[in-house]
Amino acid sequence: MATETRTHALKAKEYKSDIAPVWCPGCGHFAVLSALTKALAYLELPKERVALVSGIGCSSRLPAYLDTYGFHGLHGRALAVATGLKAARPELTVVVAGGDGDGFSIGGNHFLHACRRNMDLTYIVMDNEVYGMTKGQASPTTAPEWSRSKLTPHGPGVRRFRPAAIALAAGASFIARGFAGDPSGLTRLIVQAIEHRGFSFLQVLSPCQTFRPEQTEWKQQVHPFDGEPAANDLEAAARIHADDGMALGLIYVEPLPVWQPLAQPSASLAEIEQELSL
Amino acid sequence: MRRVLLTGNAAAAWGARLARVDYVPAFPITPQTEIIEALARWIDAGEMAARLVTLESEHSMITAAGAAAATGVRVFSATSSQGLLYGMEMLYTVAGWRVPWVLVNVSRGLSAPITLEPDHNDVLAARDSGFLQIHCAGCQEVLDSVLLAYRLAEDARVRLPVIVNLDGFYLSFTREPVSIPEPAEVDALLPPFDPQGLAFRAGAPLSQAVAVLGGGPYSYFRYQVQLAAQNALAVYDEIAADFAERFGRSHPAVEAYQCDDAEVVLVMMGSFATKARAAVDRLRDAGRPVGLLRPRLLRPFPAAACRRHLLGKRALAVIDQNLSPGQGGVLATELAAALYGRPGAPLLASFIGGLGGRDIPPEELFEIARVTEAAAERGETPPPRLLYTEAELRELRKLQTIAAVERDRRGPAP
Ligand SMILES: Cc1ncc(C[n+]2csc(CCOP(=O)(O)OP(=O)(O)O)c2C)c(N)n1
Ligand code: SF4
Numbered sequence: 001m002a003t004e005t006r007t008h009a010l011k012a013k014e015y016k017s018d019i020a021p022v023w024c025p026g027c028g029h030f031a032v033l034s035a036l037t038k039a040l041a042y043l044e045l046p047k048e049r050v051a052l053v054s055g056i057g058c059s060s061r062l063p064a065y066l067d068t069y070g071f072h073g074l075h076g077r078a079l080a081v082a083t084g085l086k087a088a089r090p091e092l093t094v095v096v097a098g099g100d101g102d103g104f105s106i107g108g109n110h111f112l113h114a115c116r117r118n119m120d121l122t123y124i125v126m127d128n129e130v131y132g133m134t135k136g137q138a139s140p141t142t143a144p145e146w147s148r149s150k151l152t153p154h155g156p157g158v159r160r161f162r163p164a165a166i167a168l169a170a171g172a173s174f175i176a177r178g179f180a181g182d183p184s185g186l187t188r189l190i191v192q193a194i195e196h197r198g199f200s201f202l203q204v205l206s207p208c209q210t211f212r213p214e215q216t217e218w219k220q221q222v223h224p225f226d227g228e229p230a231a232n233d234l235e236a237a238a239r240i241h242a243d244d245g246m247a248l249g250l251i252y253v254e255p256l257p258v259w260q261p262l263a264q265p266s267a268s269l270a271e272i273e274q275e276l277s278l
Numbered sequence: 279m280r281r282v283l284l285t286g287n288a289a290a291a292w293g294a295r296l297a298r299v300d301y302v303p304a305f306p307i308t309p310q311t312e313i314i315e316a317l318a319r320w321i322d323a324g325e326m327a328a329r330l331v332t333l334e335s336e337h338s339m340i341t342a343a344g345a346a347a348a349t350g351v352r353v354f355s356a357t358s359s360q361g362l363l364y365g366m367e368m369l370y371t372v373a374g375w376r377v378p379w380v381l382v383n384v385s386r387g388l389s390a391p392i393t394l395e396p397d398h399n400d401v402l403a404a405r406d407s408g409f410l411q412i413h414c415a416g417c418q419e420v421l422d423s424v425l426l427a428y429r430l431a432e433d434a435r436v437r438l439p440v441i442v443n444l445d446g447f448y449l450s451f452t453r454e455p456v457s458i459p460e461p462a463e464v465d466a467l468l469p470p471f472d473p474q475g476l477a478f479r480a481g482a483p484l485s486q487a488v489a490v491l492g493g494g495p496y497s498y499f500r501y502q503v504q505l506a507a508q509n510a511l512a513v514y515d516e517i518a519a520d521f522a523e524r525f526g527r528s529h530p531a532v533e534a535y536q537c538d539d540a541e542v543v544l545v546m547m548g549s550f551a552t553k554a555r556a557a558v559d560r561l562r563d564a565g566r567p568v569g570l571l572r573p574r575l576l577r578p579f580p581a582a583a584c585r586r587h588l589l590g591k592r593a594l595a596v597i598d599q600n601l602s603p604g605q606g607g608v609l610a611t612e613l614a615a616a617l618y619g620r621p622g623a624p625l626l627a628s629f630i631g632g633l634g635g636r637d638i639p640p641e642e643l644f645e646i647a648r649v650t651e652a653a654a655e656r657g658e659t660p661p662p663r664l665l666y667t668e669a670e671l672r673e674l675r676k677l678q679t680i681a682a683v684e685r686d687r688r689g690p691a692p
Contacts, residue, residue, distance in 0.1 A: 056360075056392070072392065074389055075360060076335065105334040105335060106305075106334060106335040106336075106364070108334065131306060133308075134306040134308060134311055135306075135311065137306045137311075137332065138332065140334065150318060150319060151304065151306065151311075151314060151318045151332055152318070153319070153322040154322070
């Protein structure tokens with residue numbers, strides 16, 4: 001069967017599905033959705049070549065709002081689903097999206113191993129330092145003294161998870177930070193993350209209007225990273241050490257061996273049978 | 279005693295508060311989160327002397343609960359649905375540790391597809407874990423059952439953890455008048471936790487949760503769990519009698535309504551049974567001898583009590599709010615096992631309904647009674663039936679048509 005080569009000059013909005021997002025007005029996740037569609041349009045990726053995988057949370061609703069392949073997984077399991085998908089269908093562009101709760105709390109172990117496995121995946125964590133969907137509890141990125149949660153009225157009191165530092169320590173080959181309030185910068189980072197061969201980790205500061213209204217101040221607090229992206233882990237460690245958590249841009253990128261199971265078996269069935277025959 | 283309007287979630291929290299729990303490991307999940315939030319508020323306000331710690335998942339939450347209980351403190355936690363299943367490995371494990379504590383589960387249908395509304399597949403997945411299970415139908419019952427659960431769990435003849443189950447939305451978010459007992463009254467019912475062997479003692483370190491090698495010791499310890507769970511039947515009756523005497527509220531292992539002279543009995547668990555109760559009243563008004571049986575204990579299964587109520591009846595309509603694919607309703611199977619081969623065992627018709635929060639309206643309960651009566655008349659067991667209406671199917675077909683149009687529009691897969 002001849003495969004048809006279609007030209008894909010789709011507009012960003014053509015990547016959107018006709019389902020209206022059920023996010024609160026002003027939620028940062030809207031900007032991530034919009035930047036993602038712009039990035040897909042810029043990269044001229046055919047819709048059927050893109051798979052969006054998520055876990056559970058407000059952020060994890062994202063796949064439903066795109067007209068690509070989508071997979072709404074379970075809380076914390078987005079990366080595990082994506083790993084299986086990419087192993088079986090390496091030709092797909094697999095983008096994983098979810099929240100800080102999904103990725104760093106209940107799914108934290110997958111994050112570590114996805115970083116070190118370095119499959120060609122793009123992982124976008126829409127970080128609002130809160131569990132939005134369950135109505136405002138502290139997540140691993142919440143400041144220890146944040147005291148507005150009913151569950152932890154004196155703050156979670158636990159040191160914050162440092163996503164970039166952990167991604168580096170776990171072996172990620174691309175680490176970046178974007179901001180929902182900087183749509184063009186965010187689009188650029190998503191493009192770079194998808195283009196990078198290997199595991200691309202993109203933390204997006206994505207304010208939760210409803211449970212973290214004070215995050216509107218992030219607009220005044222963000223600033224670009226100084227200098228050029230690090231090209232090795234030592235430089236990356238220095239940049240991340242100096243980071244205040246609000247610096248935006250590409251932090252580190254290095255071409256590292258990408259893990260992908262062989263598409264072709266290494267031996268024929270006959271050879272294998274011969275080896276096993278008694 | 280005060281009488282106030284409480285949701286099922288608030289009633290569960292009051293149960294834990296009155297039980298004077300020491301430690302609450304917590305992780306949020308809808309529709310349970312209000313329980314742990316209420317406890318957090320009381321602890322913060324100094325109204326409860328307990329420690330609440332948020333964990334990073336239900337797996338660690340249940341582990342922490344079991345470990346804390348193993349040090350001899352009174353532990354409470356709450357979860358729902360995916361959370362209960364995510365902690366499944368630890369349910370078996372902590373039950374094997376023989377640590378008494380109480381876990382409230384707010385029932386919610388399981389993925390996939392994803393839903394927030396209730397059915398009982400979540401809690402039934404824990405059926406064989408070694409946890410005992412109490413199923414509630416009303417908010418007062420939730421509060422009372424948490425107290426009963428601690429007494430049961432901590433009894434020297436039992437020493438097993440207990441799940442208290444309530445239906446999401448229908449109970450978790452519904453307000454009902456609830457009597458909140460005085461703390462002193464509860465203290466008399468539920469003395470401080472006597473940890474017996476489960477304690478840290480200076481100079482006498484103990485190793486717990488060790489591995490065994492071989493099937494011999496393994497079988498011995500697993501069977502100890504079975505024996506303890508069986509003991510729980512008689513112990514429960516004792517405790518429920520004591521409770522009824524103190525508070526004037528009776529919570530038997532199996533609740534029978536209009537069963538004595540009934541020919542056909544509806545059997546259900548959980549809050550939907552209150553719908554069946556109303557249907558029984560209407561059917562009785564119409565002169566039909568129908569009754570209702572509601573097991574509150576699922577583990578241990580009160581088989582003898584069920585037999586006492588059911589042998590000699592013409593037929594049962596077992597309405598399961600769960601589905602064991604390839605078999606059918608779990609409660610139907612449990613009852614069949616309890617009745618099999620006994621003289622006077624009634625015909626058993628099985629219905630699956632209320633999955634993912636789907637309502638079971640009165641008309642369906644009337645129809646169930648009618649079908650079951652007719653089956654008894656013919657002496658023929660009808661095939662299991664899913665409660666689903668033509669209107670629902672039509673609605674679904676509409677959606678499928680839209681999906682098919684969309685699929686065709688896109689053309690074949692590349
Ligand atoms: C096993 C399991 N436990 C708990 C939940 C409840 N739950 C749903 S979303 C969520 C946290 C969402 O927070 P985050 O991932 O940061 O996303 P946000 O809603 O903030 O975008 C939790 C705890 C669940 N769905 N499954
Ligand atoms: S609760 Fe927060 S994260 Fe969820 S949709 Fe609303 S603003 Fe966004």
